[in-house]
Amino acid sequence: MRALRTLGPIVVVLAVLLALIAAANPFFLEPAGFLAFLKRAAPLVILAAGQYFVIVSGEFDLSVGSLVTVQVVVAARLIDGDEAATWPVLALLVAIGLLIGLANGVITTALRVPSFITTLGMMLVLSGAVFLWTGGAPRGALSEAFRTFGRKDLGPVPWSVLILLAAGGAAIALMRSDFGRRLVAAGDNERAASLSGVRVNRTRTLAFVLSGLAAAVAGILLGGFAGVSAQVGQGLEFQAITAVVLGGVALGGGRGSVAAAMAGAFTLEALFTLLNLYGISGALEFAVQGVIIIAAVAAGAVRLPLRRTAHV
Amino acid sequence: MSDHADSAVARRAAAPEPAVPPPGGPAPEDGQRRARDGAGNGGGRRWAGIGPTQVIYLALLGVMAAGWVLVAIDGGDFLTLETVVGIQQRSAALGIVAVGQTLAILAGSLDLSVAYVISLTSLVAAEIMAGRDGGILPALAAALAVSALIGLVNGLVITRLQVHAFIATLGTALIVKGVLDHLYDGPAGRVPESFQRLGYDRLGPVPVSALLWAGVAAAAWFLLRRTRLGYRIYAVGGDAEVARLSGVRTGRVIVATHVLCSVCAGIAGLLLASRLGAGAPTVGTDGGYDLESIAAVVLGGTALAGGRGGVGGTVGGVLLLAVLDSVFNQLEVNAFAKDVVRGVVIVAAVAVYARRTSRRRSR
Numbered sequence: 317m318r319a320l321r322t323l324g325p326i327v328v329v330l331a332v333l334l335a336l337i338a339a340a341n342p343f344f345l346e347p348a349g350f351l352a353f354l355k356r357a358a359p360l361v362i363l364a365a366g367q368y369f370v371i372v373s374g375e376f377d378l379s380v381g382s383l384v385t386v387q388v389v390v391a392a393r394l395i396d397g398d399e400a401a402t403w404p405v406l407a408l409l410v411a412i413g414l415l416i417g418l419a420n421g422v423i424t425t426a427l428r429v430p431s432f433i434t435t436l437g438m439m440l441v442l443s444g445a446v447f448l449w450t451g452g453a454p455r456g457a458l459s460e461a462f463r464t465f466g467r468k469d470l471g472p473v474p475w476s477v478l479i480l481l482a483a484g485g486a487a488i489a490l491m492r493s494d495f496g497r498r499l500v501a502a503g504d505n506e507r508a509a510s511l512s513g514v515r516v517n518r519t520r521t522l523a524f525v526l527s528g529l530a531a532a533v534a535g536i537l538l539g540g541f542a543g544v545s546a547q548v549g550q551g552l553e554f555q556a557i558t559a560v561v562l563g564g565v566a567l568g569g570g571r572g573s574v575a576a577a578m579a580g581a582f583t584l585e586a587l588f589t590l591l592n593l594y595g596i597s598g599a600l601e602f603a604v605q606g607v608i609i610i611a612a613v614a615a616g617a618v619r620l621p622l623r624r625t626a627h628v
Numbered sequence: 629m630s631d632h633a634d635s636a637v638a639r640r641a642a643a644p645e646p647a648v649p650p651p652g653g654p655a656p657e658d659g660q661r662r663a664r665d666g667a668g669n670g671g672g673r674r675w676a677g678i679g680p681t682q683v684i685y686l687a688l689l690g691v692m693a694a695g696w697v698l699v700a701i702d703g704g705d706f707l708t709l710e711t712v713v714g715i716q717q718r719s720a721a722l723g724i725v726a727v728g729q730t731l732a733i734l735a736g737s738l739d740l741s742v743a744y745v746i747s748l749t750s751l752v753a754a755e756i757m758a759g760r761d762g763g764i765l766p767a768l769a770a771a772l773a774v775s776a777l778i779g780l781v782n783g784l785v786i787t788r789l790q791v792h793a794f795i796a797t798l799g800t801a802l803i804v805k806g807v808l809d810h811l812y813d814g815p816a817g818r819v820p821e822s823f824q825r826l827g828y829d830r831l832g833p834v835p836v837s838a839l840l841w842a843g844v845a846a847a848a849w850f851l852l853r854r855t856r857l858g859y860r861i862y863a864v865g866g867d868a869e870v871a872r873l874s875g876v877r878t879g880r881v882i883v884a885t886h887v888l889c890s891v892c893a894g895i896a897g898l899l900l901a902s903r904l905g906a907g908a909p910t911v912g913t914d915g916g917y918d919l920e921s922i923a924a925v926v927l928g929g930t931a932l933a934g935g936r937g938g939v940g941g942t943v944g945g946v947l948l949l950a951v952l953d954s955v956f957n958q959l960e961v962n963a964f965a966k967d968v969v970r971g972v973v974i975v976a977a978v979a980v981y982a983r984r985t986s987r988r989r990s991r
Contacts, residue, residue, distance in 0.1 A: 378919075423975060423979070427979040427982060427983070428979070428982035428983070429975055429978045429979045429982055430926070430932045430933075430978065430982075432922075432926075432932055433923065433926050433932065433974060433975060433978045434975055434978075436919055436922070436923060436971075436974070437923075437971040437972065437974045437975035438971065438975075439919075439971070440967045440968065440970055440971030440974070441967070441968050441971035441972060443964075443967060444964040444965060444966065444967025444968035444969075444970075444971065445964070445968050447964045448962060448964035448965050448968065452964070554798055557794070557795075558795065558798065561792065561794075561795050566792075567792045567794055567795070568792075599806055599807075599808075599809030599810035600806050600807075600809075600810050601806065602802045602803070602805045602806035602809065603802065603803045603804075603805070603806025603807055603810070604806065605802050605806070606798075606799040606800060606801070606802030606803035606805075606806065607799070607803060609795060609798070609799045609802070610785055610789070610791055610795065610796060610799035610800075613789075613791045613792070613795050613796075613799075614785070614789035614790065614791050
């Protein structure tokens with residue numbers, strides 16, 4: 317029951333979708349089938365966790381999609397098939413993620429630019445810069461060692477699932493720490509938080525850094541899983557935000573849990589899987605997806621106590 | 629949008645109190661008047677400084693001067709008739725979308741579906757025209773009706789179903805995208821020659837498309853400044869709760885802005901169809917009209933949270949982007965470098981406004 321309270325109605329939706337998948341494809345119930353699903357979902361779930369930190373603090377991060385593309389393209393060009401370059405490049409990618417997050421955070425908090433615009437500008441800068449550097453298309457190749465994380469297994473369990481567990485655990489632990497409380501407080505009521513001693517700017521900046529880190533990890537996983545392409549991160553920012561909102565987290569900040577946000581990402585991924593299974597792949601998939609997202613968020617809103625909200 | 633009762637209470641307690649003036653600022657009613665002043669004309673009366681609208685036009689002059697110098701150093705001639713016409717041509721479609729987007733943003737909402745609405749209306753129009761002159765009027769009617777309908781859906785989902793505008797319009801965008809991808813693989817329909825004149829004719833140095841943009845902008849300016857709906861848009865965007873308590877039907881206002889925003893996107897779709905000579909399922913997304921229109925609005929000094937700004941700033945913002953584009957084209961700058969500079973310019977401009985606003989009003 318406690319899980320239902322912190323996670324909210326999204327777990328019910330997720331359970332129904334998983335049951336529908338299992339009904340159509342019994343392989344899904346076997347460990348291998350379910351692990352394959354988790355592996356596919358891992359990058360989006362990690363991105364959603366990162367996006368959650370930013371959203372719950374009252375901001376947006378639209379730059380994560382292009383940041384993922386940057387990660388993959390930079391990795392491919394720098395590694396260029398050279399196994400020895402794997403680890404230094406991995407370190408560099410994480411550093412890039414942290415740095416971009418820091419830049420987003422500082423511009424948003426110190427220069428007081430709305431994060432929608434900061435991260436929109438960052439999205440333009442990142443995608444422009446990386447293709448300026450590679451001459452318009454991705455070049456080079458990833459090493460085997462790099463692809464291990466997105467593609468290979470450790471024993472029976474895929475690496476990406478292990479990374480997902482670690483990242484998810486860390487995210488939940490973070491939200492239970494003082495930092496998590498400060499973050500929610502800053503998103504709920506900036507002024508009250510700052511009067512009670514929360515350094516709002518520093519806390520928010522840290523949220524952006526975490527989102528950058530999540531994008532770095534997701535980029536590393538996606539590079540291994542899906543390979544190198546210029547479109548690898550396209551639209552991921554909207555998917556991540558959608559996942560977070562599906563989890564019942566309020567845009568504008570202050571409400572919702574990180575576990576629910578990750579459940580939202582699983583739900584979105586389950587929805588993709590289900591649409592594929594029932595052959596609604598391709599074009600109409602988007603239409604169905606759009607209807608379901610609106611319906612799910614609307615259903616979440618109806619459950620609210622009767623209170624006239626100023627929807628912004 | 630959550631069922632955490634405790635934080636809901638906290639939020640209610642923290643909700644802006646209409647009766648108590650915010651620290652460092654005048655009472656809300658006053659704040660609204662100030663907001664309208666800050667939006668442009670007459671801004672200097674109450675404020676010794678200059679408002680964002682003036683800033684954007686100063687920036688526009690600055691960029692034009694810098695562009696002129698750079699192009700001259702490069703051995704070119706910046707302010708030729710050709711470039712001036714080019715700037716107007718390039719900015720007309722984005723300008724029309726951005727005017728609509730201004731209305732939605734002023735009311736505290738935003739519309740991410742405009743790019744797909746543009747593609748859809750270009751196809752609807754071109755398919756109905758099918759190259760016949762007689763098809764023009766029905767095509768115009770159908771395209772505008774379709775876009776108004778999408779706007780109505782956006783508005784109703786936001787107000788009745790209480791879905792955040794970001795998600796609601798993203799959802800309708802996905803739906804329209806799905807339908808477009810399902811029905812079309814490439815350009816379709818044909819626009820008669822007479823309709824193509826909308827995209828290519830000009831009166832002296834002024835293209836017809838720029839006149840269309842000016843007309844749309846003037847209509848939006850009139851709506852915001854001279855009509856009851858306009859005042860209500862500012863009121864709802866400034867503080868929806870206060871507006872509601874003062875008897876404004878906030879839901880209707882938001883629905884109206886979304887219908888108008890979508891219709892503007894529809895007009896832009898018609899304009900693009902007349903340029904292309906056909907409808908195209910990717911014309912809206914290729915132009916990036918969704919995020920770019922929002923960027924242009926904010927560049928023009930309209931607050932993303934709503935309630936402050938105006939159409940004049942948006943026109944300046946769109947022109948600034950178009951002038952930048954034109955300078956880059958003349959200097960033959962790489963397309964990716966353009967994106968980098970555009971991103972930096974947008975963020976830098978908004979940072980400048982933010983500094984000015986925070987000096988006036990401590991939050």
